[in-house]
Amino acid sequence: MLSNNTVKIRALLKNSSTERFEIQGIVSTIILSTLYFKHNSDIPPFLKEVFDIEYKDYVLKSRTMILARTIRFVDKLDDKATDKIRKELLKWFEDFGYDEPFSKNISRNKNAADSWMNK
Known part of the structure; x- marks a missing residue:
């Protein structure tokens, strides 16, 4: 199952006339989402692969x-x-497996709800 944001992001990225502000919004969504990066230390490979940029350690803490x-x-x-x-x-x-984080999140929430309901 895909999240609404995931579907929108894929549609925007597939459109060759995507504006710069839309790219910035997509980047914001990806970086700020804990669905894609649980820890800040998971972000540098993404930055290197997509933008070919590296930041100093103090930047990567936030x-x-x-x-x-x-x-x-x-x-x-x-x-x-x-x-x-x-x-x-x-x-x-597409390499990341865009629906995987959302699916994991759903199953985790379902288990939490099940344990709460069984009490």
């Missing part, structure tokens, strides 16, 4: 700092580079 730097990076890109990032995001999203 998702909002990571997000601010990455959004600033995307904002400075020209249209050709933005389209390349869009394609890299789509590739990462």
Whole structure:
């Protein structure tokens, strides 16, 4: 089962006329979501693979700092580079298994609800 955000993100990434602000929104959703990255230490491989950027350790301690730097990076890109990032995001999203985090979250919530109901 896919989340509503997941379906929207995939649709936007598949559209070649996706605007820069939409890419920034997608990046924000991915970085801030604990569905994709449980820990901040899980984010650097994503940044390297999609954007080919690395941040110092003090930046990686805060998702909002990571997000601010990455959004600033995307904002400075020209249209050709933005389209390349869009394609890299789509590739990462499909390689990652975009429906897996949502499915895990549902099963975890279902088990929690079951244990509560059985009391």
